[in-house]
Amino acid sequence: MKKIACDERPGWRSYAESVGFEFHTFDGEPYWDETGYYQFNLRQIEQDLEEPTEELHQMALGLVDDVIRDEEKLQQLAIPEKFWDFVANSWRNKAPSLYGRLDLVYDGTGPAKLLELNYDTPTSLFETGFFQWVWLEDQIMRGKVPQGADQFNSLQDQLETAFANLPLANPLYFASVANSIEDKGTVMYLMDIARQAGVDSRFIELEQLGEAGGQLVDLEGYAIGGLFKLYPWEFMLQEDFASVILSSQTQWLEPGWKMLLSNKGILPLLWQKYQGHPNLLESHFEQPGQSFAAGWVRKPLFSREGANVEMVTSSGEKISEPGPYADSAFIRQKLQPLPKFGDSYSMIGSWVVGNSAAGIGIREDNSLITKDSSRFLPHIILD
Amino acid sequence: MKQKVLKRSKKAALVLMVPTATFLMAGCGQEEAVQTAAFETVDQCAAYYNPEQCKADLGQALAMHSQVAPKYTDKAACETDFGVGQCETPAQAAAAAGTEQVPQQAQASSGGFFMPMMMGFLAGQMLNRSGSQLKQPVQAQPLYKSRDDRSTFRTANNTPVAKGVGPAYVKPSSVQPKPAGVVNRGGFGAQAQKRSSSSATGFGG
Numbered sequence: 394m395k396k397i398a399c400d401e402r403p404g405w406r407s408y409a410e411s412v413g414f415e416f417h418t419f420d421g422e423p424y425w426d427e428t429g430y431y432q433f434n435l436r437q438i439e440q441d442l443e444e445p446t447e448e449l450h451q452m453a454l455g456l457v458d459d460v461i462r463d464e465e466k467l468q469q470l471a472i473p474e475k476f477w478d479f480v481a482n483s484w485r486n487k488a489p490s491l492y493g494r495l496d497l498v499y500d501g502t503g504p505a506k507l508l509e510l511n512y513d514t515p516t517s518l519f520e521t522g523f524f525q526w527v528w529l530e531d532q533i534m535r536g537k538v539p540q541g542a543d544q545f546n547s548l549q550d551q552l553e554t555a556f557a558n559l560p561l562a563n564p565l566y567f568a569s570v571a572n573s574i575e576d577k578g579t580v581m582y583l584m585d586i587a588r589q590a591g592v593d594s595r596f597i598e599l600e601q602l603g604e605a606g607g608q609l610v611d612l613e614g615y616a617i618g619g620l621f622k623l624y625p626w627e628f629m630l631q632e633d634f635a636s637v638i639l640s641s642q643t644q645w646l647e648p649g650w651k652m653l654l655s656n657k658g659i660l661p662l663l664w665q666k667y668q669g670h671p672n673l674l675e676s677h678f679e680q681p682g683q684s685f686a687a688g689w690v691r692k693p694l695f696s697r698e699g700a701n702v703e704m705v706t707s708s709g710e711k712i713s714e715p716g717p718y719a720d721s722a723f724i725r726q727k728l729q730p731l732p733k734f735g736d737s738y739s740m741i742g743s744w745v746v747g748n749s750a751a752g753i754g755i756r757e758d759n760s761l762i763t764k765d766s767s768r769f770l771p772h773i774i775l776d
Numbered sequence: 777m778k779q780k781v782l783k784r785s786k787k788a789a790l791v792l793m794v795p796t797a798t799f800l801m802a803g804c805g806q807e808e809a810v811q812t813a814a815f816e817t818v819d820q821c822a823a824y825y826n827p828e829q830c831k832a833d834l835g836q837a838l839a840m841h842s843q844v845a846p847k848y849t850d851k852a853a854c855e856t857d858f859g860v861g862q863c864e865t866p867a868q869a870a871a872a873a874g875t876e877q878v879p880q881q882a883q884a885s886s887g888g889f890f891m892p893m894m895m896g897f898l899a900g901q902m903l904n905r906s907g908s909q910l911k912q913p914v915q916a917q918p919l920y921k922s923r924d925d926r927s928t929f930r931t932a933n934n935t936p937v938a939k940g941v942g943p944a945y946v947k948p949s950s951v952q953p954k955p956a957g958v959v960n961r962g963g964f965g966a967q968a969q970k971r972s973s974s975s976a977t978g979f980g981g
Contacts, residue, residue: 435783526784543783547784550785550787573978576980582793585790585793605843615952624964637963
């Protein structure tokens with residue numbers, strides 16, 4: 394694994410905008426960054442990333458059964474009691490799941506370590522599945538990247554297959570919050586793939602969802618049989634329509650059981666069950682008044698994009714990222730610092746579609762905490 | 777030489793996100809009718825289909841009845857459309873269906889309203905190709921009969937589906953149940969507003 398500087402494609406910004414990738418630059422800072430790329434060999438991809446991704450995924454699935462029959466664990470994950478049956482039934486009824494992303498620390502050698510599971514509302518999907526794929530084809534054509542280069546990225550193929558084969562409601566509605574172009578971009582990409590798989594995909598702003606007689610309804614008042622929501626379960630459970638989740642006959646994507654796995658509390662539970670596993674970092678639920686030792690990270694049960702994460706490095710330096718998620722319980726995770734390439738720390742997001750590893754996207758930041766604004770860089774495989 | 781297996785997608789194409797792309801709505805204007813059936817009782821249904829599924833379909837139709845049936849504030853107006861003695865309140869419907877629970881709809885509008893009695897049910901489409909229930913394009917639902925045409929079963933939206941008990945051929949989009957009543961909106965999204973520092977913040981991660 395190494396980082397290689399590379400010329401940008403001339404005119405890539407206008408191309409990005411022509412395909413709906415409007416958030417390639419965020420607040421004047423680059424988000425998509427093709428001034429460099431990462432290069433892996435095939436063994437690193439297959440043995441160090443692909444196989445552990447699928448194994449960690451199976452370990453996580455194995456925990457769902459444990460949690461739904463254990464009140465103490467449900468409480469540790471702060472799942473409201475009112476929804477315990479909903480979550481358990483979604484698992485027992487095998488409610489289908491589309492995708493997830495595991496965030497990994499990996500520097501090219503040794504076992505990749507799991508930082509967290511983004512199993513409810515993962516994004517950077519378009520950047521991974523489409524835009525870095527096109528980047529590779531373009532750069533091979535321009536001779537900027539070697540002819541035989543490949544990429545660990547079957548994301549779009551696998552999503553299309555999933556949309557075609559999963560027992561999904563049709564039409565299938567897709568919702569994201571009205572004001573986020575990034576979330577809408579992710580949802581538009583999924584709708585696009587769903588359409589290519591023959592699914593009648595329809596967009597509705599999350600705030601426009603309606604309720605009539607206990608059923609979730611669209612703008613015309615028709616019952617919504619299936620809804621992909623790019624909106625966290627833990628928010629929905631607290632909002633005015635929380636009871637509609639229980640009464641509506643809607644098929645949810647991601648399904649209710651995913652709220653157990655997207656929860657940071659799953660990390661200590663994984664550690665309890667698989668203590669010492671080479672791809673896991675030691676993790677515990679935070680105890681009241683627990684001191685914050687060097688070499689540990691503190692994360693809220695519910696947070697995304699690095700928000701409200703704090704750490705103390707082994708040298709005692711304190712690093713923290715502010716955010717709006719300070720109102721939940723916290724976990725502690727042993728610090729495994731991200732590897733540094735040049736001036737940047739990089740993290741690997743490893744995708745799962747169904748139960749298969751489906752590719753990676755790399756995020757870079759100037760700090761040890763990866764966040765919303767962290768840059769996305771493409772990668773290649775070359776043996 | 778053996779073909780190298782690539783680790784990347786064979787294609788990454790877009791159809792909706794590209795403004796210049798033109799595409800046809802899948803199936804638009806050429807939707808095919810599928811077979812289902814209309815019944816008054818589980819016994820009639822059991823002559824065609826699995827009795828358990830028949831019971832489930834009748835149950836779903838009864839549950840849906842007071843949600844989708846056309847609503848009238850005035851009993852006479854309801855009877856003008858559906859016939860004298862053919863209208864009821866949600867409370868009466870619930871009692872007739874043998875349930876104690878009055879559907880939420882009725883509680884919400886406590887002023888009381890009238891709706892036609894349920895005269896039969898449309899069976900959901902049974903055992904489709906994939907064997908999967910979720911792909912059923914036709915939902916089990918209640919059926920009604922208008923005052924001036926007592927032989928035809930109609931959906932709550934007045935779509936005629938069958939002349940009497942037995943098989944019926946319907947286009948799935950024409951029999952999609954639509955809850956009739958007050959629609960509430962804005963029940964999701966409050967946490968996003970509360971936790972959003974700027975309007976551009978997303979809630980994926």
